[in-house]
Amino acid sequence: MMRDQTITLVFGFFLLFSSVPASSKAASAPTRVVITFGSFSERESALFVAQDQGFFRKYDLDAKLIHVRSGPVALSALSAGESHFYNGSATGSTLGAIAGGLDAVFIAGLINKLTGAFVVNPVIKTPADLKGKNIGVQSMGGGIWMFTMLAFDHWGLDPKRDNIRFRVIGDEAVIAQALATQVIDGSYLGYTFASILERQGFRVLADLAKLGIPYQGTGIIARRSFVNASPDVAERVLSALVEAIAFILEPNNKAAVMRSLAKGLRLPRVEDAAEGYERAITLYERRIYPNVDGIRNTIRLLATVNEKIRRLKAEDLVDDRFVKKLEQEGRF
Numbered sequence: 001m002m003r004d005q006t007i008t009l010v011f012g013f014f015l016l017f018s019s020v021p022a023s024s025k026a027a028s029a030p031t032r033v034v035i036t037f038g039s040f041s042e043r044e045s046a047l048f049v050a051q052d053q054g055f056f057r058k059y060d061l062d063a064k065l066i067h068v069r070s071g072p073v074a075l076s077a078l079s080a081g082e083s084h085f086y087n088g089s090a091t092g093s094t095l096g097a098i099a100g101g102l103d104a105v106f107i108a109g110l111i112n113k114l115t116g117a118f119v120v121n122p123v124i125k126t127p128a129d130l131k132g133k134n135i136g137v138q139s140m141g142g143g144i145w146m147f148t149m150l151a152f153d154h155w156g157l158d159p160k161r162d163n164i165r166f167r168v169i170g171d172e173a174v175i176a177q178a179l180a181t182q183v184i185d186g187s188y189l190g191y192t193f194a195s196i197l198e199r200q201g202f203r204v205l206a207d208l209a210k211l212g213i214p215y216q217g218t219g220i221i222a223r224r225s226f227v228n229a230s231p232d233v234a235e236r237v238l239s240a241l242v243e244a245i246a247f248i249l250e251p252n253n254k255a256a257v258m259r260s261l262a263k264g265l266r267l268p269r270v271e272d273a274a275e276g277y278e279r280a281i282t283l284y285e286r287r288i289y290p291n292v293d294g295i296r297n298t299i300r301l302l303a304t305v306n307e308k309i310r311r312l313k314a315e316d317l318v319d320d321r322f323v324k325k326l327e328q329e330g331r332f
Contacts, residue, residue, distance in 0.1 A: 041190025192276030
């Protein structure tokens with residue numbers, strides 16, 4: 001409760017001083033935008049690098065990056081106008097909010113595949129051993145829950161039938177600690193935290209990127225009404241992120257990217273970001289079109305339990321005009 005109140009106060013502070021113009025840039029000061037993210041892993045590398053390397057400033061943006069407790073909190077902030085962009089995935093929370101009336105769309109796809117690792121207690125040898133176990137998530141319906149459900153679907157597991165219990169723990173740093181202390185038996189984790197636990201003897205049951213599961217991973221989500229009113233702001237945010245991705249993919253920038261990742265994830269040592277960096281350069285591609293097939297796959301998975309989500313059409317959840325414009329201009 002206290003943390004949610006703090007988040008609300010932070011958003012309120014930013015909004016008080018950060019109205020976004022509807023068309024042209026303000027002459028006197030950079031345009032202030034709030035970008036939220038609920039995940040806490042190397043998937044946020046583009047945000048961290050865009051901030052640290054001044055790419056937001058290059059496009060006359062004063063970007064405030066705010067980590068929130070979960071996807072639902074980020075979506076609530078987006079719905080209330082307390083944030084302008086959400087760096088998130090096609091999750092049950094995202095699709096449920098849209099099905100419930102939120103006019104949100106994916107304007108870019110930064111990571112267009114299912115990635116990360118499923119890490120378990122060493123006694124667990126196969127996916128079948130997950131039956132009857134406690135699995136950590138950040139929130140029900142959020143990103144980690146969605147990644148887990150996609151993996152379970154691939155393995156033929158059904159949480160209800162197989163008595164798999166979800167426990168809401170917190171962000172990935174907290175989940176990693178819960179797994180290390182055996183509060184839970186397993187969980188999805190980004191590669192950075194997964195590598196730390198693997199060095200402690202925990203088992204990586206699967207690298208989800210190798211399972212070939214279609215998915216819209218990390219993308220930029222905004223309200224359609226906002227991007228229609230402020231198309232230049234959307235274009236500038238994506239321009240900064242395109243440059244950040246290019247920076248990440250340039251091998252000579254490894255040290256700088258690792259510093260940004262360690263700083264963003266609050267790691268005690270820059271060296272702890274090594275695995276995250278190695279994974280990040282395989283996660284990103286210069287083309288940042290949203291993954292319509294990945295969104296469709298999520299709708300398929302959730303359609304059996306949510307009638308409103310079943311009615312959604314993946315094509316309607318994408319607005320790729322800004323990405324098309326950037327491609328036509330040779331930005332990628």
